[in-house]
Amino acid sequence: MSAFATWQYCGEPGEGQKAALVQFSNGKLQNSENVNFSLYKSKDTTNPRKKFRRILAAETDRLSYVGNNFGSGALKCNHLCRYFVGVLNNDSGQMEIYDAELFNMQPVFSDDLKDNETTLGNQAKSYRDQVDFCIEAFGTTKQKRALSSRRMNKVGSETLNIAVAKAAENIIDEKGVTALINDAAQDDLQDESAYLPPCHADGVKPEEIYKFEDLLSPEEYEALQIPSEVLKNVTSEEIVKMMEENSYCPFVIEALKNLPLNEKSRDHKARCLWFLNILIKFRSQNVIRKKNSLGPDVPHIINTKLLKNFTSLTYSNGSLRNLISDSMKAKITAYVIALALHINDFQTDLTMLQRDMKLTEKRIIEIAKAMRLKISKKKLSLESGGEEDHKMGILSIPLPALPRRKRT
Template structure:
């Protein structure tokens, strides 16, 4: 049978015919739909006998099947009424959609099935891991991962060293060529007077750690020059860590040797893409790396025991952060009275590098918090 389409677009329809003996039902969706050529269009012409004119209407072909029940609404139609809007749209696409729409529908259904399978597999795998290791074991694994993440930004550690100075070798912090390049800019620190130190303190042109160490420069010329070079580079690292995005070719000024500027940009910045250009960024991980190298250099300056609180204040870090990095460096942390005049003579934390090295522990932030009473 052929029926005109009174409504625009393709709809899910049921047509009902009735004879003296039986009712017939045809529909354009579901398993009983006719396999018609989708490239053809069908029309119905209605002739007006009085005027002799014919009106033409779009039509659909239905395969009418006898309905052997008193219920004139098939079960499929009842199910259709309870479907969601999305499910009805999917049925429309399945019956009348373009090839592109049908491919998209098939792909979405396959992805939904794949997502369910993956979700079930992940849930099952997670349950198996929890059963095997337990919650405590998993928390320890996470804590160990955090330690390893911090360790990725540490200077090379030689655990088999027989002396503290060989655990973090000076050559891994400053290469011979870089150390040689520091002779010129560090000369001003090597020859600094007590009055100039006081003036620098008022101007705050040097960090607190360097200002305090300048008061105790060795009298031996070679040792004095060595310490001045280390202090100049340490001060440069701390000042460099306070920047966010490096826009200048020489971020530390023209007095900074080219080889040092190149080292800072290469080793202590990460590349980022912003507004169509590549920029050098000092991210949180890069600041952690700078902090680790500052601590390692301070250990070489201070016979492998350094005031972490002074460095914390210079680097503008929280205490927990610098302690996490110090413990990742395998330092033993203890309490000690700080330098008078700094931070109201507060209790300071000392970091000591000694052998044998302690085992790595979870960062403070991963430890279980005490319940508040």
């Protein structure tokens, strides 16, 4: 027996009964239960341009986020479209429909807030002193009373700061400076790990640390069968042509020279190399204006994966675009390293990857150490007859200790 539901519209535009739909610009929430949202409304209800202004704040364990429906950071689509949210009551069969509004949540970093607050404080200080001086000289009794109250609150705030400083001193005395520094370094690494592939540190084998399924799902792996055929059946002449045309990065070309003869292993390695080459090409871009920017040969599921996991959606010049920020480039680099480890028996040439992705040696080693790889040197022979030092990244058990970040 089929079930039916009826709609019940519960909000008209202008009543302020809009549900908030949020999207996070820098990734996807792992656990939505650990987020606290706060909505702030404009107090100016008489001004038609200001009374519908809203600011939405979100607090997580790692970051704070803020989004608004006005100003340069607001989504223009709110003015072009109407959005609705439906809540279905299974008992009554009625779906309550509410007006909704989109908020693009941007991360707020403590350093930025500190700099802004310092700058604004310096600008406001001299102006505030002048206003206070005028109130003392020419103000009404009500204004002078308000000034006195504000100064008393300031004294109370200073007392609170002294109490907090004293409490901090007690914590340092009890726990020790070294332990506090270690805790802070651990927090920094946890923030950085948001851009790394999932690490299963309790794994007993290298392949269990960075699992292949976390890099490519079974459906995505299956979709690579057709486009990777060109690498699976590659000939020596075709490899030379690839080098001349620069159609594949040198890391992939070197790996193609040593494809295994076993049919299953050869097919697996060809798929991984094809996807690694696509990741490196994708990383070289800054803004994705078309979904098939890498060409028609890239399967739809792979395009979707790249846009969803390695870009942030932005609005610019009247259109939505997918931006590959510096943090997203670092994330792609980490996934490239993890995939290269699976390709080369869990030790890979970081120098070749660094050159293919146009990175500095310091940066790729920094990411490799964050992934808890051992770094070693290896001399490789050059076609000219000489030798060259290459940095190698090795994933071995037990994992090295987490690197300690230098704090300024």
